[in-house]
Amino acid sequence: MxxxxxxxxxxxxxxxxxxxxxxxxxxxxxxxxVLKTLYERNEHFTPEDLYIFLKSTYxxxxxxxxxxxRTLNLLEESLMVTSISFGVAGKKFxxxxxxxxxxxxxxxxxxxxxxxxxxxxxxxxxxAKANHFHITSHLMQLxxxxxxxxxxxx
Amino acid sequence: MxxxxxxxxxxxxxxxxxxxxxxxxxxxxxxxxVLKTLYERNEHFTPEDLYIFLKSTYxxxxxxxxxxxRTLNLLEESLMVTSISFGVAGKKFxxxxxxxxxxxxxxxxxxxxxxxxxxxxxxxxxxAKANHFHITSHLMQLxxxxxxxxxxxx
DNA sequence: GTCACTGCAAACGGTTTGCACCTCT
DNA sequence: AGAGGTGCAAACCGTTTGCAGTGAC
Numbered sequence: 585m586x587x588x589x590x591x592x593x594x595x596x597x598x599x600x601x602x603x604x605x606x607x608x609x610x611x612x613x614x615x616x617x618v619l620k621t622l623y624e625r626n627e628h629f630t631p632e633d634l635y636i637f638l639k640s641t642y643x644x645x646x647x648x649x650x651x652x653x654r655t656l657n658l659l660e661e662s663l664m665v666t667s668i669s670f671g672v673a674g675k676k677f678x679x680x681x682x683x684x685x686x687x688x689x690x691x692x693x694x695x696x697x698x699x700x701x702x703x704x705x706x707x708x709x710x711x712a713k714a715n716h717f718h719i720t721s722h723l724m725q726l727x728x729x730x731x732x733x734x735x736x737x738x
Numbered sequence: 739m740x741x742x743x744x745x746x747x748x749x750x751x752x753x754x755x756x757x758x759x760x761x762x763x764x765x766x767x768x769x770x771x772v773l774k775t776l777y778e779r780n781e782h783f784t785p786e787d788l789y790i791f792l793k794s795t796y797x798x799x800x801x802x803x804x805x806x807x808r809t810l811n812l813l814e815e816s817l818m819v820t821s822i823s824f825g826v827a828g829k830k831f832x833x834x835x836x837x838x839x840x841x842x843x844x845x846x847x848x849x850x851x852x853x854x855x856x857x858x859x860x861x862x863x864x865x866a867k868a869n870h871f872h873i874t875s876h877l878m879q880l881x882x883x884x885x886x887x888x889x890x891x892x
Numbered sequence: 893g894t895c896a897c898t899g900c901a902a903a904c905g906g907t908t909t910g911c912a913c914c915t916c917t
Numbered sequence: 918a919g920a921g922g923t924g925c926a927a928a929c930c931g932t933t934t935g936c937a938g939t940g941a942c
Contacts, residue, residue, distance in 0.1 A: 610896055610941050632931080648899040653932060669823055674931060688871050699865050707858050708880055715851050716885035717842050723879040726862055731870035764916050764921060786906080802924040807907060826932070828906060 588664055588681045593623045596664070596681060603662050614647055618655040619679075622665060628676040628696050631656055668725065690730035697730070742818055742835045747777045750818070750835060757816050768801055772809040773833075776819060782830040782850055785810055822850075822879065844884035851884070 588596065600619055604611050617638055622629065629637075634656070635649045656677050659665040667675040668687055676696075684705075688697040704724070712719045742750065754773055758765050771792055776783065783791075788810070789803045810831050813819040821829040822841055830850075838859075842851040858878070866873045 608896080612897065612941070614898075630931095646899075649931095650900080650933075651898060654897085657933095669826075675826065688866065688869060688873075690871075691874065697869050697871060699869065701861055701865055704858050704861050707855055707861075711853050711855055712842065712880055712882070715842060715853065716888075717844075717851060717880065718883040718888045719842075719880050720845065720882040722881060723877060725877040726866055726871065726873050727876060728866070728874040729872040734870075734872045762921080766916070766922065768923075784906095800924075804908075804925080805923060808922085811908095826906090 588679075589683055591681045593620070596623060596679070600659075600662075600664065603664075609658075613642075613645055614651050615655050615658075617642055617645065617647075618652065619659070619664075622659075622677070622679040623681070626679070628668065628678050630674055630676050632674075634677070669723065686724040686726075688726040688728070688730075690733055691727055692729060692733040692736075695730045695732075742833075743837055745835050747774070750777060750833070754813075754816075754818065757818075763812075767796075767799055768805050769809050769812075771796055771799065771801070772806065773813070773818075776813075776831070776833040777835070780833070782822065782832045784828055784830050788831070823877070840878040840880075842880040842882070842884075844887055845881055846883055846887040846890075849884045849886075 588599065591599070596619065597616075600615070601611055603609075604615075618634070621634065621637060621641075625637075631649065631652050635647070635652045638645070638647045638652065656665065656667075660667060660677070664680055665677050666680045667677045669675050670689075683700065685698040685700040688699060689695070708719065708722060742753065745753070750773065751770075754769070755765055757763075758769075772788070775788065775791060775795075779791075785803065785806050789801070789806045792799070792801045792806065810819065810821075814821060814831070818834055819831050820834045821831045822843075823829050824843075837854065839852040839854040842853060843849070844851075862873065862876060
């Protein structure tokens with residue numbers, strides 16, 4: 585269970601500021617808009633997508649893509665965002681303020697459906713235990729076709 | 739269930755040759771040693787690891803890394819090998835001649851433990867059905883520490 | 893005023909591609 | 918002989934890093 589579950593923006597922001605302070609890091613406009621955008625849009629962003637969005641939404645900041653990467657990495661290390669991996673194609677990031685969940689990903693249109701299943705989580709723990717393995721995280725993605733794309737193909 | 743499950747080398751080779759013939763592709767020494775190595779070593783190879791192994795084991799072939807990538811991609815498209823992804827760090831490939839399974843991966847030493855659980859597979863299908871999603875494949879990795887590394891850390 | 897942060901551009905690492913030569917069929 | 922395959926090196930693409938200038942504290 586994440587420390588940041590179900591927090592609203594003001595609390596997330598306070599957490600972020602405290603985290604920065606504790607590590608002698610600075611609160612900047614760039615870091616603020618990254619967190620704000622992840623919160624408000626509630627989407628799965630690639631660093632590239634987020635960069636493009638921020639570039640056009642806050643042109644006065646003239647944000648660089650390196651800063652987007654640096655901020656996402658900082659937030660991920662701090663467990664305030666999580667990422668899902670797409671193999672060689674890269675990663676997508678989302679804010680970690682919702683309960684743990686996994687993803688179904690449509691191969692055709694890229695739609696992401698979130699789901700959560702306690703029984704599977706439980707079984708994973710049992711399997712790990714049987715193998716003397718200590719789970720720190722897991723990755724579960726179901727890949728295939730969403731309803732719309734499945735219809736279009738048939 | 740894979741078409742190639744439990745096949746031994748001679749059958750795999752025959753399948754590969756037929757596949758090549760059907761697509762007007764040629765059977766070469768390079769393609770042969772890639773398949774042979776994946777079969778004999780029965781490991782999870784990165785393209786780089788496989789390249790280094792082939793380079794030293796068959797120096798007379800003077801194999802290039804591009805050929806290793808091309809062959810692995812060909813075999814993966816043909817469903818004769820599968821890959822597991824490590825985010826930005828790349829992929830590892832293994833021969834698809836064993837029954838479907840998933841992986842536990844030790845973050846510290848890279849150890850890979852294979853496991854299989856019918857109940858989870860069943861639950862995944864149910865979840866997909868409830869979301870009108872048509873699964874074609876799934877990815878499940880448990881990440882954490884193996885027994886040995888967990889002991890060393892404590 | 894100091895130290896961290898930023899944008900920029902160059903570097904990086906894994907992967908793919910264009911090309912001239914080679915090899916399987 | 919001809920099609921496809923190969924090794925090589927260059928290109929590619931997402932990501933990281935060095936650096937000089939900027940901004941938070």
